Amino acid sequence: MAITHAIASGMGGMRTAGDLVARMQMTRGMRIKEAKEYVARKLSVSVTDLSDPFRMTEIRDELGIGLVTPLPGRPMGMEAKFRIAEILGIKINCVNKFKKKANIDR
Amino acid sequence: MPKILTRMGDGFLAEVSEGELRKDLEEGTKDAAERAKVPPLNEDELRHLYDIYRSSAKFTSVDIGDEVVLTYDAGTLKIRRVGIDVGRIHALQIYERLLGADTMELAHVDYSYKAVKPIVGNEQPILEQALLTSTIPLFYGAMPNLGIYSQPDGPVPNASELMPMGKIAEARAAQEEAVELAVKDMVYVGSAMYESGADGINFDTTGAAGDPDFLATLRASKILKAKYPDLCVELGMAGEFILGMHGRLEFEGVRLAGLYPHEQVKLAQSAGVSIFGPVVNTNTSKSCAWNIARAITFIKPCVANATIPVHANMGMGVGGAPVVDNPPTDAISRASKAMVEIGRLDGL
């Protein structure tokens, strides 16, 4: 079920920019079009690039926002979310909690 | 005239002629339009639906560039249900890295806020660890599930036992008590999970126990949003129509019983919901084409009325997907494409 929807109409999560567009819906209540345009602008790419896994792998690697295949030395998990919050200009709940716990809440 | 291979709402393969397919689509949209008093799909939309369901391809999809984001109800449970013995953090990683999920949800096997309350302290460390190792947005989700507040499982008298005895007032009082208790539990668990770092809270299958279920969830959403303005609340429904189990309950002056998706979304918005998930149930004795035409007719005006993102429920037995545990990709991919392209959705 999940796989079929993901292939038929899903953005592709971390393979592309699906998680980033989802974050704009979740944090700013943006509709799909607005959310995609916002993310494209922040990443300095075209909206079409957002669902292209080839292009997005390059972009995600350059920006350090997490790759679906985690390569050594690249940001992943919490590290990637620090950068996502910064690049998209949004608050991510667990990132803020982490900063508090690690005493880097500035 | 060649036959078209299609499926019934129970998943069985069936053959229809072009005329039968067209008729099914027209009747499906008409059924929804009459019930919810919304416009039926127009000629262009029906034509587009016809093309999607007429295709002989095993798999179909939206056009490049039209993709939407997906949220998942009962997220980690789906891996457990198929008997894969991994921890829930592994399940999240499988979704994130293997299945390309845009978001994911951590869930307890009982999938009810009431059942989570006594073990919330066990759930929080798992969520906190999951957040450290995952990148995609993470929900914590469960059902309001007002049914389990009734005796003999829960504390309040059983409304469905009182009703047939003619004890209408007592049944209503019991449901109102259940609402109070459920609001408490949902706020308690939702707060705990947000405090642990969750990106969002999902109230799934809302309205399963009728209008009291919907009311409790709207109230819990409002309280949580007032408490945590940055919290993302997703509210997913149980069916297209709010069952009037109580009949008189209102939220901000609007009677809940009998509301359809395009009316439900307005209340969800005023309760502060961030993402709304409308549901249309599948009729197993009608074709998938009939069901999807009907589903989109309900969902389209809901999307039009919305100022927040709308993610239609497209799981087993809802949103034109057949009622079958092992879903056929032909039927799901057609429903997926049709719903996104004609329903103009923000996600599924």
Next chain:
Amino acid sequence: MGKILTRMGDGFLSEMTEGELQKDIEEGTQDAADRAGVPPLSADELKHLFDIYHSPAKFVSVEPGNEIVLSFDAGTLKLQRLGINTGRIHNIQIMERALGADTMEMGHIDYSYKAVKPIVGDEQQEFEQALLVSTLPLFYGAMPNLAIYSQPDGPVANSAELLPLGKIAESRVAQEEAVELAVKDMVYVGSAMYESGADGINFDTTGAAGDPDFLATLRVTKILKEKYPEMCIELGMAGEFILGMHGKLEFEGVRLAGLYPHEQVKLAQKAGVTIFGPTVNTNTSRSCAWNIARAITFIKPCVANATIPVHANMGMGVGGAPVVDNPPTDAISRASKAMVEIGRLDGL
């Protein structure tokens, strides 16, 4: 005279003289003997205890040949509680292959039969897979946990609220109702797990809610053993003394309130229990030596009265083990050796 390093019941390290140690052991056994009306430990036994607790070794153990078998309450949960993100089948394999467990138990995170009932199908599916890939005997376990049958969590009136109001009769009725419901749930879940192939069913922390809790479990045991004569039932207790929350409840003519382990075991045998697990709680303000002398004094006559195997509970805060989440091996190994060698147990 050298100082002896020992621990208090709350886990804190403390020093005592030989005379203080001797005194603690004597007082501990006397306390238990007075309460339960059983003989205190003999001079030889006290001497043996003194030697065990006098030893400066970090770790002590039984002599080769005196080993016993271990059963585990809350088995798979222990790894989950530590935040190790493995599935429960993995946990069983870790216990079987990495930690040398003699038996193992699968448990649901809420660890109550009532909470398992609605998800028993999910539990069976996983349990059946666990049986295919493990070799050691596998229990399914949970608590009778009668307290969660009370409002606002459960269906019956809350006796702890009724008692202070002087509503003694109403409070008793509520507890009797809870017994009926708990019996149903335990029989339902126990049968399902046995039908899935369980080697045994564990009723853990029995009596936590007093005499109604103990009564429900004895009745369930009797029903299950009649239904499945081959079934192994382990009944583990919550404390040394059956609290008279009701006060008048009886099983086969014996009043339950106030029973000590040597009396509890007789009823357990009558009900058809296969393995009995007596418990003695730890007093945090007394030394571990005082606590173990007291615990063994309660347990020894229980073992003597038993015709079935006895596995004393030796987890956190019971059986002379200090009340601390991260248990010090010096204290646990001393309690382990003392309980087995002097208590003459069949297992822990």
Next chain:
Amino acid sequence: MAITHAIASGMGGMRTAGDLVARMQMTRGMRIGEAKAYVAQKLSVPVQDLADPVRMAEVRDDLDLGLVRSLPHRVKGIDAKFRIAEVLGIGINCVNRFRGRVGKKFK
């Protein structure tokens, strides 16, 4: 906690014969001494061998009762339990159910 008890006074599970002795308590309600004597007799070893991991690894391998190390071509899991039921002369619930599920021929 579990590890400390296992080292201080536990039999050692599959490393030794702990699971087998446990099965006798569970299926026949035998006390510890009786259960050990029974298992020792069935395995044709002296009682003191039951808690010796070196000796029991050999015995378990010879009798195909499952080894704590998962070696290739050796029994593990349900197949080991078929053998245990046979060697100890006891019924094992999931073994009996397994027989029922795989068809009449194996009953």
